[in-house]
Amino acid sequence: MDSASREAANPLDDLDISSSPGQEKSLATTTTHPLAGTDFSHGDVGAFPPIPRAFDLYRDAFGDGRRYAYSRYRGHQDVREHVAHHVGEFTGHPVDPAREVIVTPGTQGALFLALSALVEPGDKVAVVVPDYFANSRIVTYLRAQTVPVTLHYQEPARAGELDLAGLADAFAAGVKLLVLSNPNNPTGVVYTSQQIHEIATLAGRYGAFIVVDQLYSRLVYPGASFTHLRASGISGDHCLTLLGPSKTESLSGFRVGVAVGAPHVIDRMEKLQALVSLRAPGYSQAVLRCWFTEPPGWLDRRIVEHQAIRDDLHARLHATDGVSVRLTEGGSYMFPQLPLLRVSAVEFRALLRTGHGITVTPGGEFGSGYERSFRLNFSQQRDKALEAVAIICGLATELAA
């Protein structure tokens, strides 16, 4: 704010969040169409309700306020023990509850703390393109530089493929950190075991650190096989895995997530959490105790139900002239590309929203070059989602250039 800093503008000034998921709630819509409220920017917790025991755990923690209202900044000890046990089992690599776990306000909280703990101003950070839009935004906010590494996902018949030569070049040029999501957000790509091992090997060769966002790693469809980076030979001091129950498990409204991995990074994250929000909500943390201990068959059913919606939507999009789309291997995102239209992507989305009450997330949020794409979170009511996608396809056909 003094003269020196007026020159260094705040990176927040250039950040545009008006089309980010959830923000479009602030836009007026006058439609009375029956699909009004089909919001593909996030999942529908009405269609896929939270894990059955979640609310009971919350109520019990509230009732035991002396124990649960406040916690150490990294989280309640019993909750960290539960997380360590189950995440260790799930990922195939043990987790120390005292040193290797932090509970955060959502997995977004874990991502922000992790990058803040690892990135200094002026650093170069490898960011996969396309990938979760907050990755590069946080890097920019931290006054560091993103080095894009391309994920090839457009060829439906082939496995998604990270440009490993590009990644090696980035590491050779001084990049010491890679951020990626697996399953990939927004494309639904699940990296092959070979790719994950090669990424781990490259990081090891260059002493680089990897933050991997595995938020969707419990929602993987038959045919894909998920490989946990932390169990792929990477040094435990050079890897952090982000997880949470906000998506597949529909617990987003509780705002809890976790980071698991390198103790020195967890320590720094806890220090920063002391400044940012003190702790994940004390009562919400207790809800994590139903995570990974859902009723028998619950997760399998959730996967089958999502798979059915995926297949419906994919078939409809695939059958539309000029639309290209990859079959989602994991997660509940789909990232179709529209044909060339006679209207801009902004106008197209405005027509969807004001004319039909349908909200999608613009591809431009995920990197430049994706303006013709959009992201759908298909964790929705099946019939309503299919009807909305039919409208999208119809409008795309009608407006094709």
Added chain:
Amino acid sequence: MDSASREAANPLDDLDISSSPGQEKSLATTTTHPLAGTDFSHGDVGAFPPIPRAFDLYRDAFGDGRRYAYSRYRGHQDVREHVAHHVGEFTGHPVDPAREVIVTPGTQGALFLALSALVEPGDKVAVVVPDYFANSRIVTYLRAQTVPVTLHYQEPARAGELDLAGLADAFAAGVKLLVLSNPNNPTGVVYTSQQIHEIATLAGRYGAFIVVDQLYSRLVYPGASFTHLRASGISGDHCLTLLGPSKTESLSGFRVGVAVGAPHVIDRMEKLQALVSLRAPGYSQAVLRCWFTEPPGWLDRRIVEHQAIRDDLHARLHATDGVSVRLTEGGSYMFPQLPLLRVSAVEFRALLRTGHGITVTPGGEFGSGYERSFRLNFSQQRDKALEAVAIICGLATELAA
């Protein structure tokens, strides 16, 4: 992490949170003393339970998950309208729910977002000493420089007095931001109306911004009169007020707070919240609807009950040779100073904790020069708190140099 940034060490490296409130939960204690668990580092929600309707509102929001799981990053509209109406009435200055309110993960979240939105690397920021320890820590984390401005509070018979000449010097030397809490944390000082008006006038003269943390402004004891900075003639574009229901109202476990004020700062805070945690917990936000609409007499009773504990504890401390303490005018903190002891402050606190199960917050957390002081949050069970303070006084007498 590259060579350029290795020189610029991460400010988190020097941050020590081991004695911060709540963190001492991680220390082993083997005592079987009946007072074990007397934790003066924060309030006891068992002794002072949450606002009666809080949990019902949470349950209803959870039940209406489609509406409440996700919100715009600045918070649910209905919640912002409630907050704007009541905070406007409470502070005596209207609040625009669309432009002047953000809901955050606790009031700590509001403080972090506010300072991050206002402070650039290299800035100088005026910070009151003593004051809430996170103020200067966040400034340091943001690579800015704290300029201390002294609050004189030691003379029990006189009103607490901010060093206004020092503040004017700071403004004249280029400081464009002042951060302070009122009631002051940790001393319990409530600034006089004259002081608040003079602070507002000084800020106006130099075009400076003020962030005022009024977290405890609903818990003011008879004899003190509270003055809201935002209603004291300061420009609406140069003031942000932080509030929340975590303390007096015992809703800390829900993790919600608010910031109210300058629209351009609220905008930046929302952008940063998009990166930090997306939003305050969706269901918890709804709990704010019982804030300021408690049952008749509820708040008055809470004040009377805290006043009784304050009087007991103050009398006991005041009667102890060599202990000096100011009568708390607002909030539930007390900041006594011990006589010179034959042991260090660290050893004294360790004796309290391991020998008697009593936790206090070290004065050193609030600035250098306060090592002989400690902070008590007296929102506790009355008898247990008095017994614990008697032990503290006894030990101080026994160990006096």
